[in-house]
Amino acid sequence: MDTKHRCIIIGGSHAAAQLAPMLRQRGWAGSISLISNEYYLPYHRPPLSKEYLVGKKSLEQIFIRSPEVYRKSNISITLGVTATSIDRGNKQLILNDGASLNYDKLVFTTGARVRKLDIPGVNLKGVFYLRNLSNAQQIKPFTGSDKRAVIIGGGYIGLETAAALRKRGMQVTVLEALPSILQRISAPQVADFFIRTHREEGVKIVANEQAKAITGKKSVVSVKGQSGTEYPADIVIIGIGIIPNTELAAEAGLHIDNGIKVDEYARTNDANILAAGDCTSHYNPIYQRQLRLESVQNAQDQASVVANTLCGNLKPYTALPWFWSDQYNLKLQIAGLSHGYTDVVIRGDIKGSRSFSAFYLQESKLLAVDTVNSPQEFLLGKRLILQGKPLDAEQLANKDITLKSLLDN
Incomplete structure (x- = not known):
């Protein structure tokens, strides 16, 4: 060159x-x-929504x-x-x-x-978005064990932020305009798992509640929902997409x-x-x-x-999409894209434990897998997606049948 x-x-x-x-x-x-x-x-x-926000990592460390x-x-x-x-x-x-x-x-x-929210009160002191380092630095002074936070938006950023603020001892309420959190990206069973987990940790999640106004004179006092309910707040964090x-x-x-x-x-x-x-x-x-x-x-x-x-070495982009989210003691790993799925197969106790896998099928084709605290099934799930072999839902749900055996057959 x-x-x-x-x-x-x-x-x-x-x-x-x-x-x-x-x-x-x-x-x-x-x-x-x-x-x-x-x-x-x-x-x-x-x-920014986890270790840095709660002071576990410095600027240089990120x-x-x-x-x-x-x-x-x-x-x-x-x-x-x-x-x-x-x-x-x-x-x-x-x-x-x-x-x-x-x-x-x-x-x-x-x-x-960040996608901005257009409602009265968004410019009050104490109202934030969380996308960059400056946002996180501005949020930090508003956190503390005696404070109340309202998070508008029940996506992964909102839930990660809820977990981080709860660790600081704050009272946290998450408002989601849709009938459930994570509705556009996860199966209902997975959403229900995260609702249960956050409630066990002391977070209040309110679905079907659209924020209509943020109230206060100079600083935020509450968030008013479409139901008419007012949610007291010392800080409001908006996370409705990018x-x-x-x-x-x-x-x-x-x-x-x-x-x-x-x-x-x-x-x-x-x-x-x-x-x-x-x-x-x-x-x-x-x-x-x-x-x-x-x-x-x-x-x-x-x-x-x-x-x-x-550098003159053409190699096409062929990677399988994958993502992760950390909340409390949960490590969520997602492989693939679930859009268009027709069936969800759950492996593990999704209702009582904090470890499971959810496999998204389109007929017999595996589209995606969500795993929580199950790294081995995440890795094998990625391989199953890339292999592209038709899968039987009953076999997939049977914990006596290993994922590795489904790969090898």
Whole structure:
């Protein structure tokens, strides 16, 4: 690779932190620049709603790479600046400080931002979203054993935050507008398990309750639900999903399809511009449809694909999606995507224990598996999905029949 070539990475996300040193390791000899609108080196986001929020990890402990790694790889990092436009014809990136940077290759790792809630009172003191480090730092002073928290949104971020705040001794209420938590992403049996677990830990979960207003004069006092009930609060945390950061790409004429559309080699419709992570949309050969994934693993996998592509070693993206969530003493691991399932098979005591597996079938095809405190079944479930062999639901439910024997038969 020509040492004069310049690669610029836009965004300080997980994908960016993986890609920058990976590029160097795989043979990129030119310059590498990472541009981020945050004031911190790229950091792990999952701990924001867990270890960092409760003070178990410091800022330095959640950095994905240490400053030394970037220095040794001769990677230039510019923090606190925003890319405002792209001149594709002249291959220039324009920044909000007036700088104009030439590039040979450009990579979007711009991630996603929180979806905002539009109800009265969202601007009161004590109302927060939890997506980045600044959010977590602002939330910390509002936590404590004598405080009450209301979380709007019963997805995994909301539940992880509920668990973290409960560990700090706070009174926690979760409001979910749909009939149950996790309704869009999990089977009812799995949702019921998490409802039971959170209630056992002292969290109040209220489904079918849409937040209509946040009350208070200067600071939050309560959240008023559509039922008319008011839920007292010293702090409100809103977690109702995220939106991919695609505006800059769209303005530059790149194709957008619920994310920056990339091919199997992470390339956009401009041969000199690639993308990785939460901001991207790609065709998944396993599920044979266009997907946008919000996961650390996808960010890592796509970063690897980008590094290979830029270094002239084309390897397609073929990874099976997988995710995880930590709540209390629970380790939830999810392999695959359950959309379109027709049957759910449970292995283990989902109603009385804290360990089980849920297998999502479409007829006899295994689409996905959710496991809680069952790492072995998670690994074997991943292999079963990739194997693609028809499975019998009765055999799958029978704990006397091992998953390994189903793989080997």
